[in-house]
Amino acid sequence: MNAFLTGVLFAGALWGLLYGTNILWRLLLERRHRNRHEVVAEYRVWQGQTEESWSKGLSIWPLGAVIGLILGDGAFAWGIFAGTVLVLAGFWPFYKKSKTVCSETVMFDRDGIAFFPPRQGFVHQGIFKARIDWQDVYGYSAHKGSILFALRPLGHVEQHYGPYRREFSDVLNRLDVQKLVAFDVVDEAEARAEDLQLLERDVFAVAEDVVSGYKTEAAGAGVRLEPKVLYGQEAEEGELVGGHAYLHIGVWDGETCLRELEWMIWERSDGDVEVLSLPRERLYEILDERLEAVLEERLGQLGVEAQPAVLQ
Amino acid sequence: MTDWTELWMLMMIGAAGLGVLSGFAGWGSRKWLRMRDKQRVRRTERVRFASDVNIRLLGYEVRRNHFNVLVYGAAWLFLLLWHPGDLTVLVGTFLYLGYLVRHVYSIQEERFIQTMLLTERGLHVMPAQGMNPAWKREKPQFLAWRDVDGYRIDGSYLLFYRDEQVLLQVEFGLHDYEQVRQVLCELGVARLELTDRIWVAQLDEPVFYRMEDHVCELGWDVLELFREELERLNVRPEFGVMRNVQGDRLLEEHSRSWLQLNLLDLETEQRVIHSSFPLWHCYGNVGYLNGLVEQEMVDHLQRWIKGTLQEGEREREREGVVS
Numbered sequence: 001m002n003a004f005l006t007g008v009l010f011a012g013a014l015w016g017l018l019y020g021t022n023i024l025w026r027l028l029l030e031r032r033h034r035n036r037h038e039v040v041a042e043y044r045v046w047q048g049q050t051e052e053s054w055s056k057g058l059s060i061w062p063l064g065a066v067i068g069l070i071l072g073d074g075a076f077a078w079g080i081f082a083g084t085v086l087v088l089a090g091f092w093p094f095y096k097k098s099k100t101v102c103s104e105t106v107m108f109d110r111d112g113i114a115f116f117p118p119r120q121g122f123v124h125q126g127i128f129k130a131r132i133d134w135q136d137v138y139g140y141s142a143h144k145g146s147i148l149f150a151l152r153p154l155g156h157v158e159q160h161y162g163p164y165r166r167e168f169s170d171v172l173n174r175l176d177v178q179k180l181v182a183f184d185v186v187d188e189a190e191a192r193a194e195d196l197q198l199l200e201r202d203v204f205a206v207a208e209d210v211v212s213g214y215k216t217e218a219a220g221a222g223v224r225l226e227p228k229v230l231y232g233q234e235a236e237e238g239e240l241v242g243g244h245a246y247l248h249i250g251v252w253d254g255e256t257c258l259r260e261l262e263w264m265i266w267e268r269s270d271g272d273v274e275v276l277s278l279p280r281e282r283l284y285e286i287l288d289e290r291l292e293a294v295l296e297e298r299l300g301q302l303g304v305e306a307q308p309a310v311l312q
Numbered sequence: 313m314t315d316w317t318e319l320w321m322l323m324m325i326g327a328a329g330l331g332v333l334s335g336f337a338g339w340g341s342r343k344w345l346r347m348r349d350k351q352r353v354r355r356t357e358r359v360r361f362a363s364d365v366n367i368r369l370l371g372y373e374v375r376r377n378h379f380n381v382l383v384y385g386a387a388w389l390f391l392l393l394w395h396p397g398d399l400t401v402l403v404g405t406f407l408y409l410g411y412l413v414r415h416v417y418s419i420q421e422e423r424f425i426q427t428m429l430l431t432e433r434g435l436h437v438m439p440a441q442g443m444n445p446a447w448k449r450e451k452p453q454f455l456a457w458r459d460v461d462g463y464r465i466d467g468s469y470l471l472f473y474r475d476e477q478v479l480l481q482v483e484f485g486l487h488d489y490e491q492v493r494q495v496l497c498e499l500g501v502a503r504l505e506l507t508d509r510i511w512v513a514q515l516d517e518p519v520f521y522r523m524e525d526h527v528c529e530l531g532w533d534v535l536e537l538f539r540e541e542l543e544r545l546n547v548r549p550e551f552g553v554m555r556n557v558q559g560d561r562l563l564e565e566h567s568r569s570w571l572q573l574n575l576l577d578l579e580t581e582q583r584v585i586h587s588s589f590p591l592w593h594c595y596g597n598v599g600y601l602n603g604l605v606e607q608e609m610v611d612h613l614q615r616w617i618k619g620t621l622q623e624g625e626r627e628r629e630r631e632g633v634v635s
Contacts, residue, residue, distance in 0.1 A: 017383065123383050129375040136371030138513035141597050150597045151371040153486060154468050154511040180512065181596035182565060 007079015008086065015087045019095060022122040026100045029128055030107075030116060037109035041171040044103045045162035047118050106159065108171045111135075113149075115159065132157060139178035142169065142277065143185045150180060165190070173279035183264075183274040191273035196245070196266050199275065200229050203247050203265050203283065210287045211249065214295060221298045224252040225291070229265070242269040251294055258298065261290055323402060331406040335413020338445035343422050346438050349452045353429050353436050361430040361495040365485045367440050368424040381415045384408055418443055428482050430495050433457065435472070437482050455480050462502035465493075465603060466509045473504055486514065493605045506612070508603035512563050512594055515601060520562070524553045524569065524591060527602075527609060531571060534613045541621050542575075545628055547584055550574040553591070565596040573617065575624045585624040589616050 033039070095101060105116040112133035119125045138150040146158040147168050161168045165184065173179065207227040218225050227249045234242040244267035251259040267274045278286070353359065388408040391401055417423070427438040434456035441449050455472055460479065464471045470492065471481045484492050535549055542549060550573070557567040571589040576582065593600045604612055
């Protein structure tokens with residue numbers, strides 16, 4: 001009976017060493033990271049369970065059998081057998097669903113970003129932690145479920161963002177990481193109608209703000225600026241294949257539209273949606289730049305028209 | 313009794329030594345094997361360019377841990393104390409020390425080193441071995457120039473194509489960018505594209521500005537060759553580098569730089585024809601950089617300017633200026 005119990009305990013301890021420690025070590029690593037860095041945001045990206053689960057848990061059996069054979073002690077081997085059954089019934093289901101096994105933790109801090117990938121076991125399971133410092137990051141962009149970190153001088157690292165695309169972008173913008181590509185490419189499912197509407201409202205608000213700043217200048221040039229959000233649809237042989245929304249700023253002189261400034265907000269095509277995604281201040285800057293150019297052009301034209309009159 | 317203890321000590325030392333030796337044979341020998349492959353190529357062929365490239369992604373730092381070694385070490389110590397059987401202990405000792413040596417080599421950079429040799433006959437690549445032991449190592453690869461249609465550059469990769477299929481891709485060191493293209497040009501391996509696709513941060517701006525100036529000068533020299541043509545068409549060239557953004561914003565999305573050639577009528581100053589030759593186009597995270605080297609560049613410029621002049625001539629004929 002004693003040998004049997006030793007076997008049970010031995011199986012339990014072995015399981016603890018090979019698997020249970022994994023959870024504890026991950027917790028410890030995460031805590032240490034939080035203590036050492038000024039973490040500004042932290043997300044858990046669910047990666048899902050892996051399939052090969054049960055066979056891994058059973059791998060203690062042959063080990064127990066071998067040890068039992070070496071010792072020539074049947075009770076001990078039976079103990080290991082029973083211990084394994086206990087562990088598999090009692091711990092394994094919970095272990096397989098634990099955060100450590102199923103999710104990746106992403107921590108943003110002042111100096112960089114740290115990834116704690118999902119881990120199935122304590123040994124022979126790849127890495128515990130990877131890190132990129134902002135000084136090595138040239139910028140980021142988002143493409144179909146991943147944030148792409150462009151590294152300096154070359155290469156990139158893909159990071160799944162799960163449901164957190166906007167959150168990731170916000171944090172990165174706050175940390176002054178450059179957005180390299182203005183449009184994010186996302187799956188149809190990810191571009192929910194209410195999100196797109198929210199985006200349209202956001203862009204429109206920015207446009208209104210910028211336009212109101214140019215009110216006097218526009219009046220001086222004898223024009224009126226009118227921002228609008230317009231929609232378009234693309235059909236092919238009567239079937240709807242895509243659509244888009246764009247910001248339209250008309251430069252009006254009385255009833256005639258002198259110039260139109262257009263800027264895509266989102267566009268659907270072939271199951272993908274391209275979504276404008278820039279930090280707010282970049283939106284301001286770009287719109288400001290474009291409006292200024294248009295007004296300058298208008299003033300220039302006025303000058304050309306006015307000049308002959310002066311010379312005569 | 314002493315005999316047995318001494319014999320046991322000898323056997324333990326033997327098992328440990330064998331373990332270490334196996335470790336060396338499996339993982340320590342790989343550097344030497346790479347050197348040997350390199351020497352073999354050097355003996356038989358004329359090597360035009362050789363480099364060892366570290367293919368590890370810079371900036372992506374993977375924290376290594378030593379748990380495997382610790383856990384197995386604990387198991388080994390347990391085995392020594394417990395002593396279930398002589399043979400078990402000996403085998404355990406052999407395995408653990410072999411594993412220890414493997415671990416030592418797993419920390420070294422050697423596993424990321426890839427060797428590339430460009431010879432008169434073709435391309436030799438000795439791939440980085442990762443954690444493969446010597447008996448499972450990836451064999452050196454060879455690609456003869458006559459089997460290749462041409463190459464493209466993508467990031468720091470050279471991609472060799474045959475019938476639109478990538479035959480082999482190999483990484484080159486960033487500082488070799490210039491030289492690799494030069495050597496491939498001299499060896500007569502064709503470029504499949506005018507431009508190289510590179511990561512934006514890869515663009516060395518000062519080098520690029522020098523390139524712009526240099527290409528512009530080359531362009532004027534080439535234009536000089538077509539002086540008679542220009543006089544016959546009664547036009548004067550307007551030629552230079554143009555950008556759609558200010559110089560310091562060359563790395564922004566949609567920024568471009570190109571050579572512009574306008575032909576202007578001598579009397580009316582009207583533009584007869586215009587044409588452009590791309591140098592740089594940025595798409596945010598990647599960009600397309602004109603990667604032609606010296607002689608290729610001159611040839612291309614000549615072809616482009618000639619084409620533009622021919623178009624100009626047609627335009628003139630339509631206008632009825634030149635009969």
